[in-house]
Amino acid sequence: MDLLVASNIALWIGFIAMAVINYALVRQIGVLYERVAPAGALMVNRTVEVGQSAPQLQALTVENEQIAIGGETGRSQLLFFMSPDCPVCNELTPSVLSAARAEQDWIDVLFVSDGDEQDHAGYRARKSITQPYVVSELIGKQYGVSKLPYAVLIDEHGKIASLGIVNSREHVESLFEAKERNVASIQDYLSQRDGERFVEVK
Incomplete structure (x- = not known):
């Protein structure tokens, strides 16, 4: 027992x-x-900053249609800077297209590339890209793009809401999340949250 x-x-x-x-x-x-925690898109831009007015430009798509970039349109714009010979861009394009469909109620997606010698029309057909596709070196320079793939989210008021290098769908969605939380980037949001916790603990 x-x-x-x-x-x-x-x-x-x-x-x-x-x-x-x-x-x-x-x-x-x-x-x-x-x-x-997910770091989000990496901000490496010094030409344009979050919160400032996006450069307003007029461009021609590969289908020779005029399109306006920037300005107060009542809808947001996502500029996805890519290149057909960029392997990461290649892998990310389907995710960008999926995000474009999922967020089509409030955002317009624009593909931006350069290099006239590349087969942009063939790439667009292979990837089933129906969104506007622009070949312009000027747009990349105006938005300070130095590495690919890169994305800039312009809000409905023509202000830059978020931007950065995007290597995955999570990075693309982090731009949307940053806009929703009204922060420059997810990194800033996490830093603010950690700072608030530090103050509370102190």
């Missing part, structure tokens, strides 16, 4: 110890998740 009681006590002690260990693990996983 004494052996049975002792075994039950040992089992309960083991159960409580496991519960404490699991609780500690859950807390550590939460801390780790915050530390490796």
